[in-house]
Amino acid sequence: MRLIHNMTTIAECPAPEHSPLGRVLKMAVIGGSGVGKTALVVRFLTRRFIGDYERNAGNLYSREVQVDGEQVTIQVQDTPGVEMTDNAVGLPDHVTCSVQWADAVVLVYSVTDRRSFDLIDQLHQLVDLLHLRRVDTQQGPSLAGTLGCSFYDVSSSEDYDQVHSAFHRLCCQLAKQQPAAPASSQNSATAVTEKRRSPLIPRPKSPNMQDLKRRFKQALSAKVRTVTSV
Numbered sequence: 001m002r003l004i005h006n007m008t009t010i011a012e013c014p015a016p017e018h019s020p021l022g023r024v025l026k027m028a029v030i031g032g033s034g035v036g037k038t039a040l041v042v043r044f045l046t047r048r049f050i051g052d053y054e055r056n057a058g059n060l061y062s063r064e065v066q067v068d069g070e071q072v073t074i075q076v077q078d079t080p081g082v083e084m085t086d087n088a089v090g091l092p093d094h095v096t097c098s099v100q101w102a103d104a105v106v107l108v109y110s111v112t113d114r115r116s117f118d119l120i121d122q123l124h125q126l127v128d129l130l131h132l133r134r135v136d137t138q139q140g141p142s143l144a145g146t147l148g149c150s151f152y153d154v155s156s157s158e159d160y161d162q163v164h165s166a167f168h169r170l171c172c173q174l175a176k177q178q179p180a181a182p183a184s185s186q187n188s189a190t191a192v193t194e195k196r197r198s199p200l201i202p203r204p205k206s207p208n209m210q211d212l213k214r215r216f217k218q219a220l221s222a223k224v225r226t227v228t229s230v
Helices: 037-046 093-101 114-132 139-147 160-177 183-197 209-229
Strands: 003-006 024-031 060-067 070-078 104-108
Touching: 024 037, 024 093, 024 114, 037 060, 037 070, 037 104, 104 114
Parallel strands: 024 070, 024 104
Antiparallel strands: 003 060, 060 070
């Protein structure tokens, strides 16, 4: 049984895909800061418990073991603690790289730290997204640069603020590129609108027959009086 402690991270020193002794099983251990990830890894690999550890930048451990009669190499990537800010979790690049590299991910929390427990659900969702991803994280920005476009890596199910920010910035760019309407056009549009809103002038009513007869009688009476006076 042999334990190898490699001080480099996965990103700096990728592990070989195949071991001369057989298969390689790769695991990444992630969780909040100070929950005991390193102690858990060392306990598994060496059977020893060490209570105090210095914060690490992500150490890679390797051990050869027998699994169902087969000699395999187990590689365990320890990772720095993940922090939650503003109810959102962001994985550092080296942690993201470790998750994508691993065949399995161990999520660790402390029973004395409720915040580390609440972090697990979000970490699980991020891990699922990383394993489902089929487009490399660098390909999107690269394509956007080639096309001369802005790039935003967002998830509609994870973070509303990021989605809102992407659309809001697009609106700001459009507003800057689109010229403002001239003042005369705005006044004309207002006048047309007011004209359309103004009530229609009622048409005068046609005189009825009774009114015409009354006016005709008045005209005849006037003529008779005129003739008589003469």
